[in-house]
Amino acid sequence: METLKTKLDGIEDAVFKDIYVDKERITLIYFSSLIDNKILHQTVIAPLLQSKADVLQTSEVIEAIDIANVISTITEGNTVLYFHAEGLYLSINTFSAPTAAISDTDTESSVIGPQNAFTESLETNLSLVKRRIQNTNLKIRNFVIGSETNTKVSVLYMDDIVNKENLDIVINKIKKIDHPGFNDISILQQLMDDHPFSPFPQYHETVRPDIAVSGLLDGRIVIAMENGKGIIICPISFFELFISPEDYYNRWTTASLLRFLRFFGFFLTIILTPTYISVLTYHPEMLPFEVLLNLQESRGKVPFSPFMEVLFMELVIEVLREAGSRMPTKIGQTIGIVGGIVIGTAAVEASLVSNTLIVIVAVSALLSFLPPNFIMSNSSRFVRYLFIFGAGMFGLYGQMIAFAWLFHHLLSLTSLNTPYLTPLIPRKWTDVFDSVVRMPTKFLKYKPGITRAQTKKTPPVDKEE
Amino acid sequence: MNLVDNKLKVLNHYHVVFLIQNVIIGTSLLSLPNRLSSMGYSLWWMPLLFGVVANLLLIPMIWLVRKYPNDTLFVIHEKLFGKWAGKTINAILLVYFIIVIAAVCSSYIRLIQIVALVDQKITAPLIIFLIIAIYIAHGGIKSVARFCIISFFLTFGLLYFLKWGVADGDIRHIMPFFNFTPQELFTASKKGLMTIGGFELILFYFPYIIYQKKAFKHASLGLWMSMVFTFAFTFVSVMFFSEWQLENLLYPVLNLFQEVQLSYLERLDVLGITMWVYLILSTTAAYIWVAKKGFDSVLSSTKKSHLYFVAAIVFILVRAPYMEAFQKLLFERVFYVMYAFFLWPILLCLIHMMKPKKNEGSK
Numbered sequence: 014m015e016t017l018k019t020k021l022d023g024i025e026d027a028v029f030k031d032i033y034v035d036k037e038r039i040t041l042i043y044f045s046s047l048i049d050n051k052i053l054h055q056t057v058i059a060p061l062l063q064s065k066a067d068v069l070q071t072s073e074v075i076e077a078i079d080i081a082n083v084i085s086t087i088t089e090g091n092t093v094l095y096f097h098a099e100g101l102y103l104s105i106n107t108f109s110a111p112t113a114a115i116s117d118t119d120t121e122s123s124v125i126g127p128q129n130a131f132t133e134s135l136e137t138n139l140s141l142v143k144r145r146i147q148n149t150n151l152k153i154r155n156f157v158i159g160s161e162t163n164t165k166v167s168v169l170y171m172d173d174i175v176n177k178e179n180l181d182i183v184i185n186k187i188k189k190i191d192h193p194g195f196n197d198i199s200i201l202q203q204l205m206d207d208h209p210f211s212p213f214p215q216y217h218e219t220v221r222p223d224i225a226v227s228g229l230l231d232g233r234i235v236i237a238m239e240n241g242k243g244i245i246i247c248p249i250s251f252f253e254l255f256i257s258p259e260d261y262y263n264r265w266t267t268a269s270l271l272r273f274l275r276f277f278g279f280f281l282t283i284i285l286t287p288t289y290i291s292v293l294t295y296h297p298e299m300l301p302f303e304v305l306l307n308l309q310e311s312r313g314k315v316p317f318s319p320f321m322e323v324l325f326m327e328l329v330i331e332v333l334r335e336a337g338s339r340m341p342t343k344i345g346q347t348i349g350i351v352g353g354i355v356i357g358t359a360a361v362e363a364s365l366v367s368n369t370l371i372v373i374v375a376v377s378a379l380l381s382f383l384p385p386n387f388i389m390s391n392s393s394r395f396v397r398y399l400f401i402f403g404a405g406m407f408g409l410y411g412q413m414i415a416f417a418w419l420f421h422h423l424l425s426l427t428s429l430n431t432p433y434l435t436p437l438i439p440r441k442w443t444d445v446f447d448s449v450v451r452m453p454t455k456f457l458k459y460k461p462g463i464t465r466a467q468t469k470k471t472p473p474v475d476k477e478e
Numbered sequence: 479m480n481l482v483d484n485k486l487k488v489l490n491h492y493h494v495v496f497l498i499q500n501v502i503i504g505t506s507l508l509s510l511p512n513r514l515s516s517m518g519y520s521l522w523w524m525p526l527l528f529g530v531v532a533n534l535l536l537i538p539m540i541w542l543v544r545k546y547p548n549d550t551l552f553v554i555h556e557k558l559f560g561k562w563a564g565k566t567i568n569a570i571l572l573v574y575f576i577i578v579i580a581a582v583c584s585s586y587i588r589l590i591q592i593v594a595l596v597d598q599k600i601t602a603p604l605i606i607f608l609i610i611a612i613y614i615a616h617g618g619i620k621s622v623a624r625f626c627i628i629s630f631f632l633t634f635g636l637l638y639f640l641k642w643g644v645a646d647g648d649i650r651h652i653m654p655f656f657n658f659t660p661q662e663l664f665t666a667s668k669k670g671l672m673t674i675g676g677f678e679l680i681l682f683y684f685p686y687i688i689y690q691k692k693a694f695k696h697a698s699l700g701l702w703m704s705m706v707f708t709f710a711f712t713f714v715s716v717m718f719f720s721e722w723q724l725e726n727l728l729y730p731v732l733n734l735f736q737e738v739q740l741s742y743l744e745r746l747d748v749l750g751i752t753m754w755v756y757l758i759l760s761t762t763a764a765y766i767w768v769a770k771k772g773f774d775s776v777l778s779s780t781k782k783s784h785l786y787f788v789a790a791i792v793f794i795l796v797r798a799p800y801m802e803a804f805q806k807l808l809f810e811r812v813f814y815v816m817y818a819f820f821l822w823p824i825l826l827c828l829i830h831m832m833k834p835k836k837n838e839g840s841k
Contacts, residue, residue, distance in 0.1 A: 296594065299745045407603055409752040410594050417610050417625075417759055420632075424624045425617050 198241035232466030287404035295408030312367035493623035498700030529705035572772035647717030
């Protein structure tokens with residue numbers, strides 16, 4: 014007990030409270046910030062005063078020898094009861110930290126389909142998943158990571174679908190993690206990356222329970238963390254990062270059109286402004302004379318080279334975006350209007366940039382926000398700068414070299430040791446049904462190749478007798 | 479170098495097909511109609527003849543490597559000729575490969591300079607090209623094969639732009655058919671045969687192939703895919719250009735791209751030649767990988783740094799301030815070594831048959 018007091022010395026909310034039952038001294042130890050007095054009274058004190066034997070039967074015994082175990086029980090929000098006469102430690106769950114209510118998602122919103130988002134409570138998040146999959150094949154394995162924070166992590170998978178090799182990789186990765194603390198699951202994601210130097214996300218992070226459930230049913234592994242609103246899904250392929258959950262709730266025609274836009278939008282956003290540089294700096298002869306004349310006219314008074322002009326405008330857009338996202342919502346909107354209209358118009362009138370470039374940069378910026386995955390959206394912006402520098406140095410040749418790098422980089426990336434460009438390499442023809450074009454739901458019978466699921470088919474959705 | 483471990487067998491049938499297909503198509507296709515021009519309009523069927531020749535040459539190659547399924551040609555040399563003689567032959571091969579890489583890089587980068595980067599020196603474009611080629615080769619032969627697949631799909635669309643050549647060309651140019659002398663056929667073959675160079679690299683990546691028994695079929699498929707590509711460009715060139723133009727235009731295929739008329743794009747040849755970089759990168763990366771294996775063999779140590787040595791020597795060969803005439807001679811003459819190298823496996827097959835069987839690799 015003295016050791017325990019020494020260990021918890023200096024922690025203001027650590028409470029050591031003595032009560033006497035049948036003249037026997039019992040010390041209650043807990044953190045007042047993690048429990049509710051009402052719950053403490055209902056679950057510990059009142060039952061104890063009524064019948065000590067009942068409490069002894071219903072509570073959990075802690076091995077007293079291991080002081081670290083006692084401390085971790087207290088830090089988890091339990092109340093530890095120390096029976097002085099017997100020298101016995103018991104623990105009762107009294108955890109009652111304030112948790113946010115389940116709310117709608119604001120980062121991955123959709124017009125149709127479920128709106129609930131995960132919260133920062135692991136238990137709530139697990140319940141959100143379990144509510145949707147009422148099946149004993151849904152397994153959960155818990156881990157504690159973070160040498161200083163002792164953060165709880167849960168790995169969820171469908172036992173009858175998941176690829177066991179993938180599961181072993183995930184578990185081994187989690188066990189090997191040596192990091193002091195985690196404020197968010199994205200840090201865990203980065204630590205688990207197969208290729209940490211890549212600008213591309215190799216795991217899918219989401220706050221939507223419906224995506225997590227779809228992932229589980231595909232045979233993927235879901236990782237949730239205490240205090241993290243998002244969960245991560247793995248493995249994931251490059252193509253899947255352009256899929257929105259709404260695609261499955263929409264008609265297949267609309268879903269395919271939007272997917273097509275998102276996917277090719279990624280490539281357009283990285284080549285639009287670099288092509289402007291290439292054509293104007295190195296290959297003006299590529300353009301028809303009338304188009305070239307219009308372009309030259311629009312940037313007639315611009316004193317900078319196309320490269321500097323593009324870089325300037327791209328950076329302005331980045332600054333606006335960053336400023337807008339850090340401000341409160343209403344001010345953020347104002348920043349958007351000020352930036353978009355005032356600076357844009359003024360920059361053209363001041364002959365700092367051409368109005369053609371304003372259009373190209375604006376379209377390029379909009380296209381960069383098309384991918385539903387925010388990290389992928391950021392990646393596209395980063396990659397665009399590589400293309401801008403490539404175009405600035407070597408024109409179209411630089412762009413092609415940048416493309417060669419990009420394609421080869423994507424080819425060499427893996428997510429849980431599975432090629433990132435699946436199903437393109439290695440190909441699995443059934444994945445074509447749910448790729449850039451989303452076929453009608455009745456065609457989506459097969460699990461995605463990347464998951465290497467045990468069961469290859471999903472149950473039929475439209476079996477008619 | 480002995481690849482007993484099956485985990486090192488990484489190339490599936492798609493990899494083999496596209497490795498063969500893409501490594502063959504280098505810069506020589508761009509000038510092929512010009513090289514064959516001594517035959518006049520009769521040149522259009524030559525790529526098909528080259529395809530047959532290449533396919534025939536493939537037979538002894540595959541026969542040989544199937545006798546040593548876990549060894550590259552570098553190891554086979556050591557097994558057939560003994561350690562020192564084998565290493566000497568490997569060293570000569572290494573020099574040959576490095577010169578081929580330098581020749582391919584040099585011709586492509588100079589073309590880029592002429593078409594797309596008129597005011598620039600070639601140093602920076604060459605460096606960036608070599609960096610990417612090393613990056614691709616760094617991942618091993620599977621990485622090169624994957625890049626070949628991507629390159630194929632990126633450049634396959636270039637065939638579409640032949641439409642204008644067909645529309646404006648004259649089909650009557652393909653006749654007369656046999657209007658050439660044996661001397662003209664010999665000259666055209668001598669100059670044009672280099673177009674098929676690249677398929678012989680199977681002697682080096684054969685041990686990495688998973689389905690070795692089907693390698694001949696897959697290699698032949700890849701070979702004919704590239705021959706169809708080559709044939710299409712040659713055929714349309716014959717249709718489109720006059721005999722005088724075929725003889726005097728150094729890069730007729732490039733000029734074909736110039737004929738494309740789009741309302742939004744004036745000169746497609748710039749786009750075409752810059753996109754050609756994928757085909758050149760596939761070729762170069764594969765050769766760099768083989769040269770690296772050559773370094774490993776000659777120095778008896780496997781190191782990634784050998785890739786950088788290869789690239790550094792290539793850079794020096796292309797950029798070193800020595801006589802331009804010598805460089806030109808070197809890059810032209812190296813292709814005669816290529817022809818010798820095509821026939822080399824036949825000699826090796828004979829030596830293998832005469833050698834005692836104890837030297838044969840494990841199957």
